[in-house]
Amino acid sequence: MTRPIRNPAMVLALVSIATTIYMWLFLHAETQIGIAILLAVAAIVVVIARKTGIAGRIEAAGARRPGLAQIWAAGSTLALIALFYDQHFVLLMICAVLLYTTAGLGLTLQFGFSGVANFAGAAFFGIGAYATAVLATHTGIPHLLIVVISGLIAAVIGSVLITPVLRTRGHYAALVTIAFGILFKTFIEVNDVLGGPQGLQVPGMKLFGHSLNEPFSIFGHEASFYVSYAVLSLVVCGGIFLIVKALERSWIGLSMDVVRTDETAAATFGLHIARWKVIAFMMGNFFAGIAGSVYGMLTGFVAPNNFTFADSLLMLSIVILGGLGNAVGLIPAAVIVLVLPEKLQFIQEYRFLFYAALVIVILLFRPDGLLPRKTRLFFSQETSR
C-alpha cells in the first residue's frame, strides 16, 4: 500500500479534482448503463473510503484548512459551469442546487442552530421571487438592490409568524409554519394582482447595464445565458455560506445552540430565548428570500405551483439529509435531492421510488445525515492542540 498523504492541502486538491471529474461525468451521463455505473462507483468509493479511514482523513483536512476547502469548492463549481458552458439544462440544475443550498442555509440557521423548524421554506423562497417580479416590472430600482429588498420583504412578511412560533414549541410551531405555507400558496392563487394561478413574468436580471439573459460568447464559443446566472448563484450561495459559518463560530451561534438544547438553562444564564429565535427566523427567511429572488429572475416566471408544501419539504429534507446544522452537508444533499431524480428519467415514474429508497437507505446507515455536524471549534487552530 502506498504511503498515505498527510498534507491537507494535497488531500483537498485531490478530492476536489476527483469530485469535479465525477460530477462532470455524472451530469454528462445520459445512458442507463452510464448512470448505473457511476452510481455504483460512488457507492463503492464511499464504502471503501469509510472502511479505510480515508473519509476521516478528508474531513480532518477540511477542518484543518477550511478556507482552502472553500476556495476549492468554489473553483470546482466554476470549473463545472465552464465545462457545461453551452448546455442550458445542466446549468439550470447547477443553479437550482446552488439556490436551494442557499435557502437551506437559511433553514440551517433556523432549525439546525435555534431549533425553529420551518416547514414554509418554499413560501419564503416564493415571496422573494414574487417580490422581485413586482419590483423589477414596476420600478426602476437596480436589480442587485431588488434582490436584497426581496430578501427583506420575505423576512418582514415572515415576522407575522413570530408570535405564534414563539408561543408554541416543537411540533406545534412546525404546524404554524405549515399553515403559513399553505396560506401563502392559496393567497397567491386567488390574487389577480399577482397573476393568480397563471403566475407572473419576471424580467431578467440586469447587472451594471449588462443583461444576464443575453447569451454571450467567449473565445468564439457561444455560451448559454445561464452561465451568468450560475456564476451569480455561486456568489450568492458562497457569500451566505461564509456568513452562516462565521455566525456558527461566534457568540451568536453559541447562543442559538444553547437556546436550542436547553431553554431553561439558557434563561438562567441570561439568554433571551425569544430574541435569538427571532433573529434566526428572520435571517433564515431573508436568505431564503434572496435565493428565491435570483431563482425568479433566472427562470423568468413565477407561479404558485412552484412554491407548494412539497417544495418546502424538499428544502427541509435537504437540510436533514445533509446533516442538521452542518452547512457543508447541504451541497451533496441538494445534489442528491435535486439532480438525481432528473438523471433517473429513464426509469420514468420509478425514479421517485428509487430516489425515496435511496434517501431512506442513507438515513438508515447515517442517521445523523450525510455529514453530521461537528463539534464547534471557534478557530481551526484549536484542533492541533
Add this chain to the structure above:
Amino acid sequence: MSQKQTLVEVKDLTMRFGGLTALDKLNMSIFEGEVLGLLGPNGSGKTTFFNVLTGLYKASSGSALYRGENVLGKTPQEIYRSGVARTFQRSRLSLPLTVFDNIVIGDYQHMQHGLIFNLFRRKAFRAEYDAYVQKVRDLLNIFSPPLVERMFEPVETFSMIDRRRIEVCRALLSQPRLLLLDEPSAGMTHDETHALMSDILDVRSKLNNLTVVLIEHEMNVIERITDRCVVFNYGQKIAEGTYAQITSDPNVQTAYLGEETV
C-alpha cells in the same frame, strides 16, 4: 449576626402548584458572604425555593428581596444580570456542545452579541475569545486539570462527575454574588464530594464576598463547609442555626425520623 448585611430577605413566600403548596409562608434570610446549608426531606420545597429565587417559577404570594429588590415579577434574565447563578439538581448542560461552550455561556452578560462585532470584527472577537479561553482554563485548572486538555470535546463524552464540575464552573464564570448549588454532590463518592467542595471554597476565597446557598443531603459536607443551616419541611422553615444546633433540634429529628410513638 446583627453586623451582617442581609443579601436575601424572604417574607411569607408561598408557592402553590394547584392543590400542592410547595412553599408555605416561608420566612428566612440569607446573609452576605455566608455559606448557607439548605436541608430538609425530599419534597420540602428546597429546589422550588431556588426556582423562585432565579425567576423560573412565579411565586403565588409573599416577597423575596434580593439586595432590596423583589425578585418576584423579574425575569430569570434580569435576576442573572443582578449576580445570581445556579446549578441544577439534574445536570442541565448542552450535551452536543464542548466543555468550553458550556462554561463560557455562563458569562453571557459580558459577551458582545452584536451582529457586526460577531460577523465582521473577527480580530476583536478573537481577542475576546482568547481571553475567555484563558478564564475557562484557569477555572478548570482549579476543579480538574485533566478537563483542561479536553475542553474542546463535547460534554456528552464526560462522566456525571465531570459534568457537575462543568456546571459549577459555568455558574462561577460570571463571578456571581449569590451562588445557588442544588445538590452538587448527587451521584458522587465521598472523596469526590470533598474535592468539589474544597474547590468551590477555593474559588470563593478569591471572589470577594460570594454568598453560597447549598442544598445538600450529605451531613458531613454540611458540617464541614456551612456557616449556618436552614431546615425546611412542608415548605416552611422549621429550624435554623449552626450545624450543631440544628442536629440537636427536636423538630429536625421529627422531620427526618418521624414522630416518636409511645
